[in-house]
Amino acid sequence: MNIWEGTSCHKTVEMTPYPADGEGNMAVIVCPGGSYFWHDMETEGHAVGRWLQSHGISAFVLRYRTAYVPAFLFRFRYVFRGNRYPDPQDDLRQAIRYVKSHHHDFGIDTLHVGAMGFSAGGHLVMSAAELFTGADKPYFVAPIYPVVTMEADCVHKRSRRALLGESRVRNRSLRDSLSLERHVPRDCCPVFLVNCKDDPVVDYRNSVLLDSALTAQSVPHVYLQYEHGGHGFGASDTKGTAECREWKEMFLKWARETLPK
Numbered sequence: 001m002n003i004w005e006g007t008s009c010h011k012t013v014e015m016t017p018y019p020a021d022g023e024g025n026m027a028v029i030v031c032p033g034g035s036y037f038w039h040d041m042e043t044e045g046h047a048v049g050r051w052l053q054s055h056g057i058s059a060f061v062l063r064y065r066t067a068y069v070p071a072f073l074f075r076f077r078y079v080f081r082g083n084r085y086p087d088p089q090d091d092l093r094q095a096i097r098y099v100k101s102h103h104h105d106f107g108i109d110t111l112h113v114g115a116m117g118f119s120a121g122g123h124l125v126m127s128a129a130e131l132f133t134g135a136d137k138p139y140f141v142a143p144i145y146p147v148v149t150m151e152a153d154c155v156h157k158r159s160r161r162a163l164l165g166e167s168r169v170r171n172r173s174l175r176d177s178l179s180l181e182r183h184v185p186r187d188c189c190p191v192f193l194v195n196c197k198d199d200p201v202v203d204y205r206n207s208v209l210l211d212s213a214l215t216a217q218s219v220p221h222v223y224l225q226y227e228h229g230g231h232g233f234g235a236s237d238t239k240g241t242a243e244c245r246e247w248k249e250m251f252l253k254w255a256r257e258t259l260p261k
Contacts, residue, residue, distance in 0.1 A: 013091050015098065018049035018059040023107040026114065026255065027058045029095050029138075033119025033145075033232070036088065036162035037072045039063055043234035044118040051235040055252055058106055060099055064091035064124065067162040077165045084165035085178065088124050093136050096128075100135065112259075114140040114189075118234055119202060120159045122146025126180050126210065129189050140259055142192040142251060145231055147202055148210045150175040151182075154203035181209035184217045191221035192254055194247045196229035196240075222254055 019025075030052070032044035039045065041063065049059035065087040071077055077084065092115065100110045115138045117125035122143030129141045147159045151172075161169050168174055176182060191214055195207040204225070211223040229244025237245070 012063070013065055014063045015095055016046070016049065016061045016063075017106060018046075018053035018061070019106045020053050020056045020058045021107075022056070024109045025056065025058045025107050026112040026139075027060065027099050027106070027108045028052055028142075029092060029099065029113070029115040029125075030059050030061045031064060031092065031115065031117035031121030031124045032061070032234075033117070033121045034066060035147075035156070035158045036120045036123075037067050037158065038069060039066065040118070040232065040234065043232065043236050043239065044121065045234075048116065048118075048235040051248065057255070058108055060095065062092065062095050064088040064095075067165075071162070072158075075166050078167055082165065084168070085163050085174070088163070089127055089131065092124055092128050093132060096132075096136055096138065112139050114138050114142070116142040116144065117146065118144045119231065120147050120156075120162070123148060123159065123163075123178075123180065126191070127178065129191065130180060130183050130185060138189055140190040140192065140255075142194075143207075143210070144234075144247070145195040145199055145202055146193070146206060146210070148180045148206035150179045152179070152205070152209060154205040154209075156202045156206070159202075181213040184210075184213040184219060186217050186219070188214070188217065188219040190259055191219060192251055193221060193223045194226075194244075194251075195224075196226045196231070196244050198228050199231045201231040220258075222250075222258070224250060 052059040115125040125141040229240040233240030
C-alpha cells in the first residue's frame, strides 16, 4: 500500500509502510540507494522494511525523487531542470512529517522517527541529520555504505552528477554545502555508520571522512568498518559476506540499548 504520493519528473514519489504490531513503536524511514539516479527497491528497500518490521520497528520505504535513467543516458538536464537537489531532501522531510502526523494510524512514537539509507540513500539521510531543523530532524540516522563527500578525491562522481545536475556539477559552493564531512553540527542526532573496505562502488574513505567529522564534533555514533562485503548487500541474507551481514544484529542492539529514550 502506498500511503503518500507527490508529483515528480518521470516517476511518482511514494512511501510503503511496514508497520510493526503494538503501540509506541520506533519508526524508520528507509531510503534505498541507486546513485541518486534510480533505486534498489528490493534489497535496500522492501527487504529492509520487512526485516525491521519483524523486529518490532515500523518501517516506511520511501521512493524519493531521483534523476532517473533518462537523465543518466542523455544529460538533458543541461537544458531542462529535471530532478535534482533539493528534491530528494524535500521528499524525506515530507515523509518524516507524514509519519509523525499519522502516528495514531501506525502506532508510532513521534519522538522516535529515524532514517536509514544505503549508498546515495545514506547521503540523503545524513544530509537530513545536518540540514533539517526542529520537528523535522530525525531521531537518528543510519547511513550504510554511504556517499558522503562531493569534493574530496574519493567522491562518487555518478551520485554527484545526479544530485547536483549537469548544469551545477562544477558549482563549488553547492559541492561544499553537500559534502557532509564538512558540516556536521554539534547537535547532530546519533549516527550508526557502516561500510566495507573492499567496497568497489563507493570508496570506503567516504565513511572514514564522516567518522572523523562526527568524532571531531563529539556526536554519539558507531562506526562499523568491515574488511569484506563490498557494496549493495542491504538487508540481504545472501549478498555480501557473513562478516558484513552482522551489521543488522549490531544495529538492533544499538537501537535498543544505546539510543536515548
